[in-house]
Amino acid sequence: MASHIKPWKDSDENERLDIDNGLLLCPNHDKAFDRGYISFDDNGLIIISDELDDINRVFLNLRQDMSIKLTDGNREYLKYHRKNIFILKR
Incomplete structure (x- = not known):
């Protein structure tokens, strides 16, 4: 499932429309990503x-050992996701 970062x-x-603003995740991980329960570091x-x-x-x-391959463009969008979407602590 494609998810906008x-x-x-x-x-x-x-x-x-930017291809770098997308990740392919399974449906469960896509929903968790959209809701801010998971994100990805620059690696x-x-x-x-x-x-x-x-x-x-x-x-x-x-x-904790899960990882995905990223483009440089993905990394830029993930900075936004970690700052604005990801829930560190409430």
Whole structure:
């Protein structure tokens, strides 16, 4: 499932069509990403919000060693995601 890194509603026309503003994630991880429960660091390693308890981490099959391949453009959009979408702590 394709997911916008910077949400559609927050993106300008160019960002909405920019291939670097997208990630391919499974449906569960896509929803967690959109809601700010996961993000990725500049090396592509997953960052999991403290808001997700162990039961939900298991249910969503989230592990600290998960990673994805990123482009330089992905990294720029992920900076926005980590600052504005990702839930570090409430």
